[in-house]
Amino acid sequence: MPLLTVEQLGKSYNTHTKVLRNVNFEVEAGEFVSIIGPSGAGKSTLLRCINRMVDIDEGAVIFNGADVGMLNKKELRTLRTDIGMVFQHYNLVPRLSVIENVLHGRFGYKTTLQGIMGRFTEAEKERAFYLLEKLGIAEHAYKRCNQLSGGQQQRVGIARALIQEPKIVLCDEPIASLDPKASTIIMDHLKSITVELGITCIVNLHQVEVARDYSDRIIGLREGQVVFDEMSYRLTEQRTDILYGTKSKPVTQVRELLTV
Amino acid sequence: MQATTYMKRRRDGRISLNSGNQVQHVMQMTILILTILTIVAFLFFDYTGLNFKKALVETAHNLQAMFLEPALSHFSWSEAFYQVGITLGLAFLATILGAIISFFLALAAAANLSKEWLSKTVRIVLAFVRAVPTVLWVLIFAIAAGLGSEAAVLGMLLHSIAYLVKAFSEAFEEVDKGIIEALRATGASWWHIVVHAILPSTFTYLTSWTFLRFEINFGVAVAMGAAAGAGGIGFELFMASGFYFDLREVGMITYMILLIAIILEVMSTFLKNHYFPETVKN
Ligand SMILES: Nc1ncnc2c1ncn2[C@@H]1O[C@H](COP(=O)(O)OP(=O)(O)OP(=O)(O)O)[C@@H](O)[C@H]1O
Ligand SMILES: [Mg+2]
Numbered sequence: 001m002p003l004l005t006v007e008q009l010g011k012s013y014n015t016h017t018k019v020l021r022n023v024n025f026e027v028e029a030g031e032f033v034s035i036i037g038p039s040g041a042g043k044s045t046l047l048r049c050i051n052r053m054v055d056i057d058e059g060a061v062i063f064n065g066a067d068v069g070m071l072n073k074k075e076l077r078t079l080r081t082d083i084g085m086v087f088q089h090y091n092l093v094p095r096l097s098v099i100e101n102v103l104h105g106r107f108g109y110k111t112t113l114q115g116i117m118g119r120f121t122e123a124e125k126e127r128a129f130y131l132l133e134k135l136g137i138a139e140h141a142y143k144r145c146n147q148l149s150g151g152q153q154q155r156v157g158i159a160r161a162l163i164q165e166p167k168i169v170l171c172d173e174p175i176a177s178l179d180p181k182a183s184t185i186i187m188d189h190l191k192s193i194t195v196e197l198g199i200t201c202i203v204n205l206h207q208v209e210v211a212r213d214y215s216d217r218i219i220g221l222r223e224g225q226v227v228f229d230e231m232s233y234r235l236t237e238q239r240t241d242i243l244y245g246t247k248s249k250p251v252t253q254v255r256e257l258l259t260v
Numbered sequence: 261m262q263a264t265t266y267m268k269r270r271r272d273g274r275i276s277l278n279s280g281n282q283v284q285h286v287m288q289m290t291i292l293i294l295t296i297l298t299i300v301a302f303l304f305f306d307y308t309g310l311n312f313k314k315a316l317v318e319t320a321h322n323l324q325a326m327f328l329e330p331a332l333s334h335f336s337w338s339e340a341f342y343q344v345g346i347t348l349g350l351a352f353l354a355t356i357l358g359a360i361i362s363f364f365l366a367l368a369a370a371a372n373l374s375k376e377w378l379s380k381t382v383r384i385v386l387a388f389v390r391a392v393p394t395v396l397w398v399l400i401f402a403i404a405a406g407l408g409s410e411a412a413v414l415g416m417l418l419h420s421i422a423y424l425v426k427a428f429s430e431a432f433e434e435v436d437k438g439i440i441e442a443l444r445a446t447g448a449s450w451w452h453i454v455v456h457a458i459l460p461s462t463f464t465y466l467t468s469w470t471f472l473r474f475e476i477n478f479g480v481a482v483a484m485g486a487a488a489g490a491g492g493i494g495f496e497l498f499m500a501s502g503f504y505f506d507l508r509e510v511g512m513i514t515y516m517i518l519l520i521a522i523i524l525e526v527m528s529t530f531l532k533n534h535y536f537p538e539t540v541k542n
Binding site for chain 2: 053077085087089092093094100105106107108109110112115118161
C-alpha cells in the first residue's frame with residue numbers, strides 16, 4: 001500500500017474558481033517527488049491538503065491508511081506529527097534561539113501543559129543537537145534565528161521538521177529565497193533525508209533543472225490539474241514547455257508586448 | 261494618452277493625487293465648519309465687566325505665585341510623598357490588572373488566533389467601553405462601590421483593558437502568519453502557539469504598551485483623586501485649589517506631578533533603549 005494516496009482531490013477557496021481539480025497520484029514510502037508548475041497552479045494548496053492545513057473539498061487524501069479529511073481535531077494533531085513541513089520563508093520564530101525553534105517540532109507529542117511549560121526530555125534535546133550537527137549548524141544552536149543567513153535558517157527549518165520523526169516531509173519552495181550555493185546545500189540535505197533516513201519527500205519547486213536532478217519522480221501541475229506524472233528523466237524540454245505554456249505561442253506574445 | 265481611464269482630474273484640469281472619495285470630502289467640510297464656529301463663538305461672548313488690563317495683570321500675578329513661589333503649607337513633605345505613592349499605587353494596580361486581563365481578551369480579539377464571531381464581539385464591546393471616558397466609568401462604578409479608590413481603580417481598569425486589548429491584539433495580528441502555520445503543521449496546539457510563538461514575538465510590544473498605559477493611568481489617577489475622591493496627590497491638589505485657594509501649594513503639587521511624569525518618561529525611554537533595542541530600531 002502506498003504511503004500517500006490522493007484521490008480525485010478537488011479544492012476551491014471560493015465558489016467561482018477551482019484551485020485543484022480531480023488530482024490523483026500516489027507516493028510510495030521513501031520516494032523523492034517534486035511538484036512543478038506555473039505560479040498559481042495550486043502547488044502550495046496541494047501540499048496543504050495533505051496535512052489538512054486547508055480543508056479538503058472533494059475527493060480524499062489517504063495518508064498511512066488514514067483518511068485525512070475525516071479526522072477529528074485530536075487525530076489531526078497526531079497525523080501532523082507524522083508530517084514535517086518546510087517553508088520558503090523558513091517560518092521560524094525570529095526572537096527565539098535555534099535550539100528552541102528546533103524543539104518546536106516536538107509540540108505535537110506534548111500535552112497542553114507540557115508544551116506551555118516547555119518541558120522537553122533530555123533525549124529530545126540530544127536529538128535536536130544531533131540533527132543540528134548533521135545539518136552543520138550546531139555551532140549556532142544558542143543564537144537567535146534572525147542572526148542566521150537564509151540558508152542556515154532553512155536548515156533550522158529542516159531540523160524542526162525532522163525532530164518530529166515524520167514519515168513524510170512536505171517542502172513548499174524550500175530554495176526559492178536562496179542563492180545557488182545555499183540551494184544546493186539544502187537540496188542535498190533533503191535528498192539525504194530520503195536516502196539515509198528513508199523519509200519520503202514531496203518538494204514544490206520552481207527550478208525544473210533542480211527537480212530533474214534530485215527527484216525520483218516529477219508531478220507537473222497546471223491550472224489545478226496533474227498534466228505530468230512520471231520518472232524525472234522523462235521530463236523533456238518539450239513537455240516542460242507545454243507544462244509552463246512557455247513556447248506555445250511565443251512569437252505572437254512578443255508582438256503583443258511590442259505593440260502595446 | 262490611453263491610460264487616462266484611471267486618472268482623476270480636478271475641476272481645473274490638473275491631475276488629482278487623492279482618490280477624492282466621500283470620506284475626504286466630509287473631513288474637509290467638518291474642519292471648515294469647526295473653524296468657522298470657533299471664530300464666530302468669540303464674537304458672542306459676554307465681555308461686560310471685563311477689564312483686559314486688570315485681568316492680564318492678575319493672571320500674571322497668579323501664575324507667578326503658582327510657579328515661581330511654590331510651597332507646601334497644609335501638609336508636610338513626607339505626607340506629600342505618601343500621597344504621590346497612593347496615586348502611583350492606583351495607577352499601578354489598574355495597569356497591572358488591566359494588562360493581565362487584556363492579554364487573554366486580546367487573544368480572543370486577534371483575528372489570526374480567534375474565531376471571527378468572537379473576535380468581532382470582543383472588539384465591538386470594547387470599542388463601546390473605550391468611547392466612554394475614564395472619568396465617566398469611575399462615576400458609574402461609584403454608584404455601586406461608592407466614591408473612592410475602589411471605583412477609581414475599577415473605572416481605570418475597565419478603560420485600560422479596552423485600550424490595551426486593542427493595542428495587544430493588533431500586535432498579535434502583526435505576527436507573521438507563516439510562523440503560526442509552521443507550528444500548526446507540527447501538531448502544536450493553540451496554547452503552544454500562543455506561549456511559544458506569539459508571546460516571544462510580541463513581548464517587547466506588550467511591555468511597551470503596558471508602560472505607556474501606566475503613564476496615562478498616572479495622569480488619570482491624579483484627576484480621579486480630585487473627581488472621585490480616590491485620594492492621593494490629586495485630592496490634595498483639589499483641596500489646595502478649590503478649598504484653600506492656596507496657589508503656591510497648587511504650584512508645588514503641579515511640579516511634583518510633573519516630576520513623576522518626567523521620571524516615568526525617562527524610565528520608559530531607558531527601558532526601550534536597554535532592554536528592547538529591536539523595538540526602537542524597527
Ligand atoms: N488562502 C487563500 N484564499 C483564497 N485563494 C487562495 C488562497 N491561497 C491560494 N489561493 C489561490 O489559489 C490559487 C493557487 O494558489 P497556490 O498558492 O496553491 O499556487 P502555487 O502553485 O503554490 O503558486 P506559486 O508558485 O506562486 O506559489 C491561486 O490562484 C491563489 O490565488
Ligand atoms: Mg506556492
